[in-house]
Amino acid sequence: MTTRHWLEFEKPVEDVYRKIDELAGSSADGSYRHGEEIQKLEKKAEHLLKEIYSKLTPWQITMVARHAERPYTLDYIKNIFDGFIELHGDRRFKDDPAIAGGIARLDGIPVVALGHQKGRNTKEKIRRNFGMPNPEGYRKALRLMELAERFSMPLFTFIDTPGAYPGVGAEERGQSEAIAYNLLRMSELKIPVVATVIGEGGSGGALAIGVADRVLMLEYSTYSVISPEGCAAILWKDGAKADIAAKSLKINAPELLRLGVANTIIKEPIGGAHREPETVYKDMKTALVATLKDLSAMPVDKLVEQRYQRFRSIGAFYDKGA
Amino acid sequence: MIWFKKDILANGEDVKSVRVPLGLWIKCEDCGDIIYKKDAEKNFDVCPKCGHHFRVSARVRLSMTMDDGVFKEHDADIEPVDALEFKDLKKYKDRIRSSQKDADIKDALISCDGHINGHRASVAAFDFSFMGGSMGSVVGEKITRAVERAIRLKCAVIIFSASGGARMQEGILSLMQMAKTSAALARLKSAGLPYISVLTDPTMGGVTASFAMLGDVIVAEPKALIGFAGPRVIAETIRQKLPEGFQRSEYLLEHGMVDMIVERKMMKDTLGNLLAMLSRGKR
Numbered sequence: 133m134t135t136r137h138w139l140e141f142e143k144p145v146e147d148v149y150r151k152i153d154e155l156a157g158s159s160a161d162g163s164y165r166h167g168e169e170i171q172k173l174e175k176k177a178e179h180l181l182k183e184i185y186s187k188l189t190p191w192q193i194t195m196v197a198r199h200a201e202r203p204y205t206l207d208y209i210k211n212i213f214d215g216f217i218e219l220h221g222d223r224r225f226k227d228d229p230a231i232a233g234g235i236a237r238l239d240g241i242p243v244v245a246l247g248h249q250k251g252r253n254t255k256e257k258i259r260r261n262f263g264m265p266n267p268e269g270y271r272k273a274l275r276l277m278e279l280a281e282r283f284s285m286p287l288f289t290f291i292d293t294p295g296a297y298p299g300v301g302a303e304e305r306g307q308s309e310a311i312a313y314n315l316l317r318m319s320e321l322k323i324p325v326v327a328t329v330i331g332e333g334g335s336g337g338a339l340a341i342g343v344a345d346r347v348l349m350l351e352y353s354t355y356s357v358i359s360p361e362g363c364a365a366i367l368w369k370d371g372a373k374a375d376i377a378a379k380s381l382k383i384n385a386p387e388l389l390r391l392g393v394a395n396t397i398i399k400e401p402i403g404g405a406h407r408e409p410e411t412v413y414k415d416m417k418t419a420l421v422a423t424l425k426d427l428s429a430m431p432v433d434k435l436v437e438q439r440y441q442r443f444r445s446i447g448a449f450y451d452k453g454a
Numbered sequence: 455m456i457w458f459k460k461d462i463l464a465n466g467e468d469v470k471s472v473r474v475p476l477g478l479w480i481k482c483e484d485c486g487d488i489i490y491k492k493d494a495e496k497n498f499d500v501c502p503k504c505g506h507h508f509r510v511s512a513r514v515r516l517s518m519t520m521d522d523g524v525f526k527e528h529d530a531d532i533e534p535v536d537a538l539e540f541k542d543l544k545k546y547k548d549r550i551r552s553s554q555k556d557a558d559i560k561d562a563l564i565s566c567d568g569h570i571n572g573h574r575a576s577v578a579a580f581d582f583s584f585m586g587g588s589m590g591s592v593v594g595e596k597i598t599r600a601v602e603r604a605i606r607l608k609c610a611v612i613i614f615s616a617s618g619g620a621r622m623q624e625g626i627l628s629l630m631q632m633a634k635t636s637a638a639l640a641r642l643k644s645a646g647l648p649y650i651s652v653l654t655d656p657t658m659g660g661v662t663a664s665f666a667m668l669g670d671v672i673v674a675e676p677k678a679l680i681g682f683a684g685p686r687v688i689a690e691t692i693r694q695k696l697p698e699g700f701q702r703s704e705y706l707l708e709h710g711m712v713d714m715i716v717e718r719k720m721m722k723d724t725l726g727n728l729l730a731m732l733s734r735g736k737r
Contacts, residue, residue, distance in 0.1 A: 298683030298691050303701060304709045307682040308662035312636060316668055319637035320644070335629060336663040343633045357620050357629040357660070367542035367622060381625045382538050393626050440637050444598065446630040447591030448537035453529065
């Protein structure tokens with residue numbers, strides 16, 4: 133249940149664990165017996181964590197979604213799918229490590245799985261560009277999607293990005309076109325498409341691999357048109373108002389379910405997916421298998437029509453003429 | 455992601471008016487010259503001295519594009535709603551109301567059908583003066599309907615973009631309009647009907663990263679700012695000076711992102727010619 137990276141709002145729990153560590157350290161020399169005391173404290177910590185997680189604010193959930201120990205795309209792919217073979221490159225410019233993907237089996241069925249990939253340590257973080265793809269990343273994803281369609285393999289995508297990379301090269305090589313074309317192509321893929329938001333769903337850079345028949349969200353993931361910080365900087369003229377922006381933007385799983393953007397929420401352990409990843413892998417696998425079974429029962433034309441209608445119907449407006 | 459420069463989007467309230475109203479006279483923000491307003495209007499709202507293209511309203515745009523300035527407007531009654539009960543420094547509800555009053559339009563886009571040099575087309579134009587031309591549910595719905603209408607009428611689609619990107623006040627619903635409009639264009643493509651995207655100043659963020667970059671032919675007006683991320687966001691990210699002319703039409707042409715740059719006075723005829731060739735004689 134413990135972690136090396138405590139979030140600010142988890143401090144009360146961290147303090148209890150620090151006390152536990154102190155007691156465990158002092159009892160190691162044999163002069164004291166603290167077994168009972170430690171047990172009591174562990175219970176207390178568990179209780180505290182549960183209490184904190186029962187009333188997380190949208191901004192706190194954003195912090196959990198960005199947690200440094202949270203499982204990333206390749207963790208899910210390797211623990212849920214079998215025989216993963218990673219494929220590289222967009223055949224146009226280069227291989228973008230901010231998106232990873234390849235072919236694998238889900239419950240015996242060959243599929244294509246891909247997603248944004250963040251790095252675990254400093255070196256990896258830089259290599260993966262913090263999960264912010266350049267156009268070649270989206271074009272690699274498109275290549276894999278079209279491969280999936282050609283060989284009638286269902287497509288699974290995993291969303292976890294602060295957004296598409298805002299750089300000079302990205303603009304020069306057509307970041308907008310790369311995202312736009314993925315949106316167009318994904319809407320007409322003649323295969324089942326399932327997207328799962330596992331961490332941050334950052335705007336167009338997330339949606340570029342998210343036009344799916346079903347959108348699943350982990351309980352503590354977010355999906356938004358703009359980061360709370362970015363929104364706060366523009367609308368409140370103060371980046372520090374990110375907590376208010378997070379609340380206003382409605383970026384959490386239950387809200388997105390209500391707005392018709394997400395279809396299913398996958399529960400997470402108290403304290404987030406990183407505390408019990410094995411449980412999350414198991415639950416996500418169950419959800420993905422069930423979703424695929426559901427989609428596979430549909431003729432492909434109907435599937436594509438439903439996908440069109442799914443996005444066609446999202447939006448809110450008055451239509452006096454109707 | 456922050457998609458736009460603060461002073462470009464600014465959601466209507468502190469957008470610097472490009473045309474400083476001095477009654478009958480206007481000041482060109484590019485060359486600084488004072489111009490007789492009627493002269494600019496006669497010149498397609500382009501500075502007669504330096505050729506600077508002023509931003510034009512959706513209505514003016516359609517009037518100068520459609521034959522005899524005549525077009526049949528569609529979906530004029532669709533109005534925005536505050537589905538998220540969004541409030542920043544101002545309530546979204548109030549922003550809608552004041553923008554509707556100031557811009558004299560229900561939301562940031564007008565759609566219509568009509569003819570361009572005799573060729574029928576389903577045409578939509580953004581109005582930047584309505585909350586920075588931002589795309590929310592109304593804009594997404596009207597564009598989608600315009601594309602679906604083109605499929606029914608078997609005609610081309612033309613969209614004039616001028617937008618800061620997705621509208622933050624409608625949150626995820628705005629983001630989803632990118633998928634919705636792009637999916638409609640996939641159907642237009644399957645139907646073998648042409649789509650011409652015209653990029654005008656500015657075209658940014660979620661608009662660029664969806665329908666605006668999906669044209670069979672992409673036309674840009676001179677010196678328009680066109681991009682995904684705003685220049686300030688990029689400069690802050692890379693901590694370097696941006697290249698000369700970065701994210702302007704001419705820069706995009708050089709990098710292969712647009713087909714041509716067309717001055718406003720030549721726009722109608724250029725579109726007419728393209729439609730004639732791409733429509734295989736369908737009228």
